[in-house]
Amino acid sequence: MKIRNCVLFLALMLVAVSSAAIADDGSFTWVFTSLDPVTENHVDGPEWKGFAFVYVTNMTSVAWTDFHFSIVNGPGVKILPTPAPVMSKPLYTTVIGSGENTLDYYFPSNPVAPGEGVTFTFYTDNTANKNALFGICGYPTTTVPEPSSMLALSGGLAGLVGLVARRRR
Secondary structure, eight states: OHHHHHHHHHHHHHHHHHHHHTTTOEEEEEEESSSOOEEEEEEOOSSOEEEEEEEEEEOSSSOBSEEEEEEESOTTOEEESSSOOEESSSSOEEEEOTTSSEEEEEOTTSOBOTTOEEEEEEEEEOTTTOOSEEEEEEEEEOOOOOHHHHHHHHHHHHHHHHHHHHHHO
16 A cells, blocks of 8 residues: 555656646637737746747748747747757748847748648746737748739839840841
């Protein structure tokens, strides 16, 4: 009977310790049908720091060349560059904002195509103000030129071709 109680006590302690270690980690799944930002609240404490695992799916009609995260309604919460932010696609660069509450991923040579999903992992530190609740906001962007830019570019190119043709005559 004593051995069973000891084993049960040790098992409960192991569960209690491991749940406290992951209590501040957050896991989010977002599906984007437009380029509009999505914000999800995260309850934090008592460790006040942890990993954020964000899985996003591109259900828009354009490929994404970058993705942006920011902390909202959480003064003092930082997105940390170390441990290094991770993205499930290779060939990306990251930029931590000057206020340390934004994180930008750039991957123009390996865009997220429509229908494709990608996972982002980064670290948040909430030890400064110990906000019990803060928001994580994310949104994709693309560097595909808008139609008016393409029209202006093609018009300029046509003018240049016409100028070269006139000079040759």
